[in-house]
Amino acid sequence: MRTSVAAPTTLLVAALLLAGCAAGSPDPAGTAPPSAAAPPATAAPAVPTASPTGPFSPTDIAWLQLTVAMTERVLPVLDLVPGGTTDPAWRRLAAQVEAAHRADLTRARRLLTESGAPATNPHEGHDMPGMVTAEELAALRSATGAPFERLVARHLRAHLAQSVRMAGAEQQAGAHPATTALAAAVARDGTAELTRLDRLPGADRPA
Template identity: 60%
Template sequence: MRPRLAALLAVLLLAAGCGTGTRPTTGTPPATGPAPLRTGSPPALAPPAGESPTAVLPATTGQFSATDIAWLQLSVAMAERLLPILDLVPGRTSDPAWRRLATRIETSERTHLTRSRRLLADSGAPVVNPHEGHDMPGMVTDEELTALRSATGRAFHHLIAGHLRAHLTQSVRIATAEQQGGSDPAATALAATVVRAGAADLARLDRLDRPPALPPVPAAR
């Protein structure tokens, strides 16, 4: 990985949706499923408004690169925002399939969160969430969490499917960037685990949250 590209990836990871303004709504799943995940370079994103690229790069500590630390911090922030909505599932739906999926994703997220926090501690990075209060791609806002708390049954399934799909898609995307641009072996290994688990959970979600079948088209006379 060329140094210039590695530095760019660090900027992209930290800048992923941290700017001010509105963000894409995640409450409604896309009609055609999540956008295909690129296997090449991550999508080009601009730094937050008013910040220069160098301003968002964390200091490199030991074998941990700026990309490693940026990815770990963003992963922790995303997991911390997802767990409260997974906690709602047992009380909002009696569907065993949705409960199983939520339990599976929660187990993975808590495991990844624990490992990410441990690696951040090993890196010597400040124990501060630089994304606190940011509504980034893949994160549920306070308003959306309120809507989830008041929904049940199919309405709840519809809402949570959109949020889970947005979170998993974004998690896989930034973990792929870490695999390509990270330096620390433990961090890139965790990123590989996140990619595998996220892709598998997206497939399970797609099977559970299938779009309604279209009526057959009448044959032409």
């Protein structure tokens, strides 16, 4: 069962409400039941620090932590695509999305290190909107062909849509230039990837 988790700082909650990251937000894929009570945060918010390009705000740090957590959860899905479908279009899209996400993950981790944020993931074990659960990943591993493509499309669309929403909120409320620049890239690339996804056969584009 998915559990929507409140953002780690009050400022982030205010900044990312439109992104659906606060407790009780609906699941973008439309597949999750109502959320249970949010568990306590597993790590305290980092104290913002300065970098050569300016200070990090709590919103910057929280967005980076969410981005890392979401990216780490979607990469195993993309890794399954070559074995789950023989369609070259699906394989090509998965490879492109994976390459972009790994590059974003490297940048996000580097920025978190610069910010002085704890190395631990405060969202470890949380199933938030846009994240693939362990059960859903197991279902993907047992599927092939058209059923596999439909599942990947549903999970990837939910992930990309949520990532774009969160990146938009960071662009509006973030303070650190390199972090808001990363958010702009995530929003731009995610929007383009959603468009490519909707053009694939079997993607079951929602009405």
